[in-house]
């Protein structure tokens with residue numbers, strides 16, 4: 001699947017690929033690390049035989065750096081990952097332009113969440129994309145504050161949705 005994931009990424013992020021963080025190499029480097037975390041899973045959507053978009057994520061391990069990147073710290077009982085089974089981190093969600101506004105993104109997203117054992121899911125969204133943030137709020141997510149996951153990345157809004 002890897003070439004398909006990279007190809008769709010390059011198409012969706014075509015106007016940002018010159019920024020090292022958003023380059024295809026940067027994407028693939030992050031994918032290496034994220035896919036080696038426990039419970040990595042991807043849902044790749046197809047229209048007949050054509051891949052149209054995907055979502056993937058992994059479980060945050062007990063000693064995750066996810067919450068330590070928050071610009072305003074969250075309470076310990078919120079960031080405690082117990083035995084590393086509490087939170088699914090949704091690292092990527094993207095759909096090729098012709099299949100936006102069709103419900104495909106939501107179906108891919110919900111398919112990934114179906115049957116996951118974690119109690120909650122978290123993702124990052126750029127605050128400069130308020131419509132995407134609003135979309136996630138409609139899907140049940142809440143903003144718990146800003147974080148910068150990598151030194152060369154943008155500052156993102158951190159969104160969390162309870163799964164049960």
Ligand SMILES: CC(C)(COP(=O)(O)OP(=O)(O)OC[C@H]1O[C@@H](n2cnc3c(N)ncnc32)[C@H](O)[C@@H]1OP(=O)(O)O)[C@@H](O)C(=O)NCCC(=O)NCCS
Nearest residue numbers: 012093094095100101102103105106124125129131132135
């Ligand atoms: C996010 C995504 C999967 C949602 O798909 P969808 O459910 O079909 O919803 P839409 O594409 O209609 O997006 C909802 C709104 O956000 C806007 N939006 C989507 N991606 C955006 C982006 N990267 N930057 C700015 N605005 C964006 C859309 O224009 C739309 O606003 P509109 O209704 O005024 O046209 C899809 O828009 C996408 O693949 N975007 C590019 C990749 C991306 O930004 N992924 C999210 C990373 S957190």
